[in-house]
Amino acid sequence: MSKRAQASPSTSQPKRAKFASDQSSLKTFFGSSPRLTAPPANSGGRNNLNVTEPVREQLNVELNAKKIATPDIIDLTSDSESTFRDCGSDNDTSAAAPRVGDVGGSSSSGVALPSPNTPSRRIRIMKNDVAASPNYQPLGVDLFVYDVQESPWPANEPAPYSFLVHALATLSGTRSRTIILNTLTNTLRALLNWHRPSLLPSLYLLSNCLSPPYSSVELGIGSSVISKAIQHISGLTSSALRRLYNSFGDPGDVAFEAKSNVRTLVPHPPLLIVAVHECLLKIANSKGQGAAKQKQAIVEKLLVSAKGEESRYLVRTLSLNLRVGAVRTSILTALARALVLTSQTSLGGPDRDHSPYHATSQLISLVQPPAAEGKKVSDPAREELHEKFIQAEALVKKVFVQHPNYEHIVAGLFNGGLGSLELHVPLTVGIPLHPTLGSPTRSLDEIYDRLGDLPFTAEFKYDGQRAQIHGERGVNNGNPSIHIFSRHLEDMTTKYPDIVHLVKCIFREQPQLQSFIIDSEIVAIDPSDGALKSFQELSNRPRKDVEMSDIKVSVCVYAFDLMYLDGEVLLTQPFRERRSLLRSRFPPFLPSDKGAGRLDHVESCESEAGKDAIEEFWQKTIKSRSEGLMIKLLSGGAMQEDGKRKPLPATYEPDKRTSAWLKLKKDYVVGLGDTLDMVPIGAWHGNGRKAGWWSPVLLAVRDPRNDCLVAVCKCMSGFSDLFYKEMVAHYSEGSDNCSRQPLWETNTGGFRPDVYFRPHKVWEIRGADITLSPVSLAALGLGSSSRGLSLRFPRFIKTREDKSPEQASTTDFLAQIWKDQQGQSKATAGDADDGDLVDVEPDSEGVAGGAEDSDG
Template identity: 25%
Template sequence: MTSFREFAETCQAIEKISSTIETTNKVSELLRKVDAEELPLATHFIMSEVFPAWSGEQLGIGTSLLYAALSRASGMSIKSIEALIRTTGDIGDAALLVLKEKRKNQATFSSFMEEEPELSITEVYQRFKTASEATGKGSQDVKIKNLQFLFNSSSPREAKYISRLALEELRIGVGEGVVRDAIAKAFSVPADVVEHAFMVTNDLGIVAEAAKKGGLEALETLGIEINRPIKMMLSQISPDIDSDIRDMKEAAVEWKFDGARVQIHKDGNSVTLFSRKLENVTNSLPDLVEIVRKHVKAESAILDGEAVAVDEKGKPRAFQEILKRFRRKYDVEEKAAGIPIQLNLFDIMYLNGKTLIDLPLLERRKALESCVESSVEDSKSISVDEQVITGDLELVEKIYREALKAGHEGIMVKNPGSVYSPGKRGKNWLKKKPLMETLDLAVVGAEWGFGRRANLIGSYTVACYDPETSRFLQIGKVGTGLTDEQLRELTGMLTGLMEGESGGVFAVRPEVVLEVAFEEIQKSPNYASGFALRFPRFIRVRNDKAPEEADSIQRIERVYAQQLKRL
């Protein structure tokens, strides 16, 4: 087994590096050292994950539990630890200082031993897993004891990264792109093959293990599996849809529904549903499960679609109504009757044992239509989204107006020859909406309100995402467009994510995504992104999006460049 010390040393070295190439080299060195059986664990650890994102497993460790464990391990009071964190601004640095002080002032039995026992990567993982599985009465104590064991068994440097891992926030800027390239370098396999293996598995841990054990041949055998969700292909707003259609010559045009994305896995009579964030939402949507069982005539399939909440006349309800269904844990049947769902399918990635993502859109479309059966009456509950192939701009405009009249968001314009690219956003899927320009941004900071709103968070610092460094870059503050009810909801959501409060202002762990409208993007030295939003306004909470799905700095740059062209 590989010692956790090796992992901690790699993290420490990366923190001092600014070059992506050097970071990739360091990660590559680590992957080569780690035993094959531990490679999936180390791969996820270096990306600030304990469990694969698709697995649905949650650590369930908050800052209060972490502080309590650190207090027990060090003998320092929780209040003193909190004060130290406010000073350092980081739980990892605080843990390092706390345990350094303990080692300095306390003679332990281990100091008389020739060599202290080393934690392995596997042991750290197993302690985290035991903590994550603790439920019910006494579960908090179980979590604290397992964290305390890790702190007591680790060096101060190891404790720094254990505490950050417990919150799944290493802060070393290693994302999927770096790990993909590190796997390619470590095991001498092409980066594009690693990328494709990742696309079909959605798990770089699996990819790294396969590359180490069997190289190129092993990677090429990896494929999609039922009940292991893959990332969903993404779209982007087109600043000039007519120009984009001319470039395509012909486009596949579909309505864009104002619903919640859902990935459906069918295996015989078993149906599993995953949200856009790849959370398992099957138990919340029993009516959708029955719809799929009844109308999808395939032994096994993975489908992509949009679940839309509808009223008694079949008209779409507000986006927030469908989210109420996705989040429901109790009185599910009652809620299903009150908020019925219509399922609109528009793509298929897997059918009866065959992976389809490398086929052109039009061929996938034929496969989708072949396995979905529904009559005109059934279309109230399930349908394959109507698609028109055309280069006629007037017809595209007509379809767009029809979609808006029916109460939907607008249209999707797709390249008919495009493959399905999990997790990728590009010009193969474009959307046109009538709204002023909006961005999906992660909340990374906030401050308390004033007057009658003094007990509510009144302003939110938002950030775009840099996939190259896995960092969130601030781009502005949002404080308008929110009702008191929305402020209360957001305050509740962010309370457990606060870090380092000072003068009513505090940092927030990036877990909540907001859709923000704005008038213009401007250059600004005041924010890490280099940009600022002019007249930002809150639109809605995007509970269906993970923070890493926030709009990227690259998209900000494109929108800014497009603005300049209009001047």
């Protein structure tokens, strides 16, 4: 797709986090902000915001001074034919941005913009209140209380952006999963009933993205463009805007307050959802000379037409940080529920009375009103609908993880409804599916305890970059179509021309081969003998648009799974069969062409060889350059879990962390030290020789229950002097990555850092053990009802360049390590980590680096 520190462990929990966001703040434009002794009370994500009185008084002084110095005038166009679809066009290289309060005529897209060829007239700004949002129904109510038959906007008209903003404001004001799902579901139901062309752009805007993750479309707008646009349309000075930012911290809140002082005599037509999405795409497609001016012109035109809360969420969208609790799974769940409650015949499918996924009007009419809080009422109709919800949600999520493209999914739904969605949106070569992920384990004994006598294979876990390789024989002159995707589904085909050449050679060698999708690990090797090299060697390669002649680091593709072959989807086949096909159809291959990549299979050992063979293979792993082992079930069966037999298929499960794939890293094994993937979210000013550096650094793990990052411990060990300097440069005060106020949605518990970091990095951390803590709130309730968990003697190992905060270690994992420890030695109260550390001298370890997990 508020950011406040908690005053104490007993205070209310923070809002949900959006981990993958790459927020751009206004700080780059404003420069460093003065030190604040405490976060302001009125900042972050709230819908009703007021500037603190001293700031407001100063702003009024500046505005009054401005009015005395210059006439209160704005430019207005008289051209009523201009349309917003032309905003920031390539022909408009002058970037004729509107002055304060520019007003254009009406447009089919619902946004007015000035025509540069039309004479303008000058009028005075009118002082009045911010236009109120339309009186929409509450969206967070029960699905059967919300009246979807009542048109939210005038019938037969496009959906206004204010309706989507109404949904976003509702989402930002709650942490309740029920209200979040109700809000999203009711929003999508209204769009399905009253303006379906707005459904697709709404899904993207709610997800805080513009296109599928594998596309090259990026907003590419800097914080300076946003801040200049706000300053231009508001008429505020940079110092006044800086004070607003110091008071609120969030760019969206700043835009809302700044825009509240802008008034025009001629009202603008309302912004439309479709038009806003089109303009964002126009910003993303603005390239070359003058692109920054074109982007700023579009932003200004959007903001001029925005009313009330619209300006807040427009800027948050532009900053890639909506600050609402709607994650991908919630959006897919809501889409499925909305479809269950929408007429199937109106979607182009069969009558919903004959569809297992859709609710009949009779069933809906039998649903009782929601029971009062604390009371349970038997409602068979609601329970039957709940079962339909579960089926529909599973279907939509299954299709999405195999084909993550909202445009194709929406088209499939409109062409045949839920019943034929898999048929219309199948697994497709050239569109990446989400990879299967492995579950961490701590020892070979634990693996045998979990899998018992089920047959498995142990594979080298290479220190490289996971790659999903798609190949399809072309129909034009036999030229194949080849794509290489990362574990995050990003297209990195141009990064590896040597692998593209390898696949072309494979197609030439195998005339019968038509298409395939392979899961693999790309590893740097010594071209002379094929010896493995480190991930750091691989990371030295350029990231895109690489030429074969420029390649200095040779690679090998270590294939370990086959998901698709010659038109057949293999996901439901047992791993033993998939691996057999992989080895027979794709044998090791080394092209004769200089510089071409090579293909090989992962080195492995079968459990049928006996425990001694597996143990010997493990010892070989420890001595090698690999990260550890991947244990993969060869055939389906059942495993022991909490004294029960749990079915365990050996199928390929996209986007699931399955127990059929177990990850045994060297650092996870008892006796070698625990490691966690943690996110730096704040820091304190260093003392002594570390003055001027950040030390210690506050680290967090992911709390999947509350969709946020929660602080665990401070870390000041394992960093080199060079790394400290690089950290200061990256997290410099006044940059997009560092703030004196908690701008990002994290739960810091009882920790009070001097500054807060944008949570976008992941570090691998090793610690002595897990302890109860009176300061940390991590895993509160999982290990103890009154204390969270912390990591004793944390030590930085390396940067995980391959991981985003969404892939960080979880509170569940933290709690499981703690519980495992309790079986070995009882923790005492004296072991509690109070968060205070003794500063130590840095050593030679800790250079920035990373490693791509083969499993995630």
